[in-house]
Amino acid sequence: xxxxxxxxxxxxxxxxxxxxxxxxxxxxxxxxxxxxxxxxxxxxxxxxxxxxxxxxxxxxxxxxxxxxxxxxxxxxxxxxxxxxxxxxxxxxxxxxxxxxxxxxxxxxxxxxxxxxxxxxxxxxxxxxxxxxxxxxxxxxxxxxxxxxxxxxxxxxxxxxxxxxxxxxxxxxxxxxxxxx
Numbered sequence: 001x002x003x004x005x006x007x008x009x010x011x012x013x014x015x016x017x018x019x020x021x022x023x024x025x026x027x028x029x030x031x032x033x034x035x036x037x038x039x040x041x042x043x044x045x046x047x048x049x050x051x052x053x054x055x056x057x058x059x060x061x062x063x064x065x066x067x068x069x070x071x072x073x074x075x076x077x078x079x080x081x082x083x084x085x086x087x088x089x090x091x092x093x094x095x096x097x098x099x100x101x102x103x104x105x106x107x108x109x110x111x112x113x114x115x116x117x118x119x120x121x122x123x124x125x126x127x128x129x130x131x132x133x134x135x136x137x138x139x140x141x142x143x144x145x146x147x148x149x150x151x152x153x154x155x156x157x158x159x160x161x162x163x164x165x166x167x168x169x170x171x172x173x174x175x176x177x178x179x180x
Contacts, residue, residue, distance in 0.1 A: 135164070135168065138164065138167075138168065139161075139164035142163065142164055142167050
């Protein structure tokens with residue numbers, strides 16, 4: 001019972017007073033009007049500006065991304081060109097190297113032939129000199145020997161030559177027949 005008695009005398013906290021029901025909506029309308037008149041355009045302008053900044057940033061990011069893609073494509077094209085150029089230069093260097101090697105081989109062969117020809121010419125010259133010296137020595141010995149055998153002097157030079165030449169021809173014929 002006590003609760004029922006106290007409830008009649010105390011005001012209900014959930015129900016507003018009658019004056020508040022009239023003043024509250026009027027105050028709300030005034031404050032809402034001020035907000036709508038002063039703050040709402042500024043908020044709208046600020047939101048539009050932020051939207052523009054975000055859209056501009058997105059546009060700039062898209063442009064930067066497109067430019068980066070173009071730059072990447074150009075870089076890839078240049079890299080491909082550089083690789084092709086490097087391959088061409090390597091092939092050119094190989095060809096030049098092969099050509100230089102061929103030239104060096106040819107020069108070496110020419111030089112070797114020249115050395116062999118010079119050596120053969122020198123050998124032939126020395127052989128000719130040795131044969132001449134041998135003929136002179138054999139001639140002198142054969143003249144002396146023939147003079148002892150015959151018992152007369154073979155001082156006449158023409159006679160000496162004939163005897164020496166005949167003797168050498170006989171020796172060469174004998175050697176040729178033995179070789180066969």
